[in-house]
Amino acid sequence: MKTAIASNGDKLQAELGMKFGRCSHFCIFDSESDQFYFASNLGHNINGGAGRLAVTFLADNNIKQVIAGEFGGQVKQMLSNSGIRIIIYPPTSKCIDDIIKLLKQ
Amino acid sequence: MPRPKRNRTILSPPICKGFVPIGNTLKSDSGIDLSLEEFESIRLCDYDHLNHAEACQLMNVSRPTFARIYESARQKVATAFAEGLPIHFIGGKYSMSENWWKCNQCGSMFSSLAGEYLTKCVVCSSTNISSIHNNAANDECICQSCGAKLKHRHGQQCRQLYCPDCKQPMFNRRNARMAL
Ligand SMILES: [Zn+2]
Ligand SMILES: [Zn+2]
Ligand SMILES: [Zn+2]
Numbered sequence: 365m366k367t368a369i370a371s372n373g374d375k376l377q378a379e380l381g382m383k384f385g386r387c388s389h390f391c392i393f394d395s396e397s398d399q400f401y402f403a404s405n406l407g408h409n410i411n412g413g414a415g416r417l418a419v420t421f422l423a424d425n426n427i428k429q430v431i432a433g434e435f436g437g438q439v440k441q442m443l444s445n446s447g448i449r450i451i452i453y454p455p456t457s458k459c460i461d462d463i464i465k466l467l468k469q
Numbered sequence: 470m471p472r473p474k475r476n477r478t479i480l481s482p483p484i485c486k487g488f489v490p491i492g493n494t495l496k497s498d499s500g501i502d503l504s505l506e507e508f509e510s511i512r513l514c515d516y517d518h519l520n521h522a523e524a525c526q527l528m529n530v531s532r533p534t535f536a537r538i539y540e541s542a543r544q545k546v547a548t549a550f551a552e553g554l555p556i557h558f559i560g561g562k563y564s565m566s567e568n569w570w571k572c573n574q575c576g577s578m579f580s581s582l583a584g585e586y587l588t589k590c591v592v593c594s595s596t597n598i599s600s601i602h603n604n605a606a607n608d609e610c611i612c613q614s615c616g617a618k619l620k621h622r623h624g625q626q627c628r629q630l631y632c633p634d635c636k637q638p639m640f641n642r643r644n645a646r647m648a649l
Contacts, residue, residue, distance in 0.1 A: 441566070449579060451591060
């Protein structure tokens, strides 16, 4: 199963993105192959529609769940319509690497 | 004929139970109760920057109703700021658009996918997870000291029921402070 993690950067030491749609990258972790990669978030700097763009990206890449600090209202609705699980992670000092380790447990 | 009741929707639970002022050591039981609809109205308007037309659709209420909820929410937050009072998130007349779970180990909250019953945390795999109040929230009486729940009997006052464990009067879940 593929999980997207909102990330402020494209390194494993990057912080978890606190707002979906506004993060600079997504780290995509596939639990079956145990592989991950970083994809840049196309909506990072645009004014409107960033959330919609990111949801489309996740759906197109067959991602089943997404982790971020918070999600916009419209984004929550779009994600649940696309059958993607929303995971709200509490404010944390954890980096992407820590979250991947949790997912591997 | 009475108008059919619409279910006000909130999209996800708040990530905490409320707020406390820094440095104010007043009596601890005082404070402002903010309903989850009120919380959601501020989150949608001022955090998500939606306009009222968009926000009232997401909450499944009419525009005048939304405006009323939002106005009341702002009044309460302003009162809490000005008077240095804590804010407690409490129930309200709402349902959640999805089933939500909270992991007591890693603190994450997550929705379940259609038809799925979860037994462990989707992040850390801990089995120490609890379901966050669902659409049936208004039909339960809850003990505020130990969290025990009983099915609410229509026409009966919740307070006439006593907790089977600690013998305290029960509250309606709707009025109980958020049990996150
Ligand atoms: Zn967990
Ligand atoms: Zn009790
Ligand atoms: Zn009751």
